[in-house]
Amino acid sequence: MTAWVRKLTLGSGICAALFLTGAVGLPTAATAGQAAKHHEVQNPRTVEEASAMMRRALSRVEQALATDDYASIHKASYELEAAASRIADRPNDKSEKLVRTVEILHRASEAGDRAVLQAIYPSLKEAVDQAAVLPRPAPVGKGGR
Numbered sequence: 001m002t003a004w005v006r007k008l009t010l011g012s013g014i015c016a017a018l019f020l021t022g023a024v025g026l027p028t029a030a031t032a033g034q035a036a037k038h039h040e041v042q043n044p045r046t047v048e049e050a051s052a053m054m055r056r057a058l059s060r061v062e063q064a065l066a067t068d069d070y071a072s073i074h075k076a077s078y079e080l081e082a083a084a085s086r087i088a089d090r091p092n093d094k095s096e097k098l099v100r101t102v103e104i105l106h107r108a109s110e111a112g113d114r115a116v117l118q119a120i121y122p123s124l125k126e127a128v129d130q131a132a133v134l135p136r137p138a139p140v141g142k143g144g145r
Helices: 003-009 013-023 047-067 070-087 093-111 114-131
Strands: none
Touching: 047 070, 047 114, 070 093, 070 114, 093 114
């Protein structure tokens, strides 16, 4: 088991189970004869931009789930990854859950796995809601470091 899989399995049981289900034996777009498309997204500069980006991407994921539009979900997963990366600059349990959940969504969208996508969406929504309201660190010199 690689280090990043071990880290993912340390988190919530459903996330770990869904990820491991997806990681073992599910065909990806690349293995099914189609190359998975990589999407470039602009990284958010602030936590506020990251929060807004996450909420927009989450809305697109919800809409795409209704129509089984895996390509749109995959594209939104890149935006969620960029936003989660910015928020994870302030590590805590909630941002780690967000990063793990987004990774599961990303891989399931590559595989076109509707069951995993539908199962992970409530956890993703919860993780986005929690991460979007994380307390900001105190500025240096004002009670901070």
